Amino acid sequence: MSEELKECPFCREKASIQDCSYLGSAPAWCVMCDNPKCFAYTEALKTKKEAVERWNNRPAEEALQKRIAGLEAERDHFREVAKKLVWLYSDEHQERLDNGLRIDGFYSHEWLGMILNMAREALEGSGE
Ligand SMILES: [Zn+2]
Numbered sequence: 335m336s337e338e339l340k341e342c343p344f345c346r347e348k349a350s351i352q353d354c355s356y357l358g359s360a361p362a363w364c365v366m367c368d369n370p371k372c373f374a375y376t377e378a379l380k381t382k383k384e385a386v387e388r389w390n391n392r393p394a395e396e397a398l399q400k401r402i403a404g405l406e407a408e409r410d411h412f413r414e415v416a417k418k419l420v421w422l423y424s425d426e427h428q429e430r431l432d433n434g435l436r437i438d439g440f441y442s443h444e445w446l447g448m449i450l451n452m453a454r455e456a457l458e459g460s461g462e
Pocket of ligand 1: 342343344345346347367368369372373374
């Protein structure tokens, strides 16, 4: 078998290919979840290859995984913006902020400009 079977979409257990010819016309193959408490299976198909393809074909799940990855990237970007703001306004920098001095080589207004640009980038990424 060249193609690996994906885990069960319902219980995440392994699945295996089964001879389902007992269900009717032979030859017939289906993929069944190995979990005895889960009854997920494909219909009976003429070849093992078709059964594997049917089991593994999950366009909705793949679209959701892609969307989740995109949302996680957006979340990470917003976290970076928040971390920079928290870092800039931490006690360690308060005196320098109050006195208009440089922090890590930049004045506070320059830091705010950089953080603002990061926030704008993050908002563009999120479709705002
Ligand atoms: Zn299952």
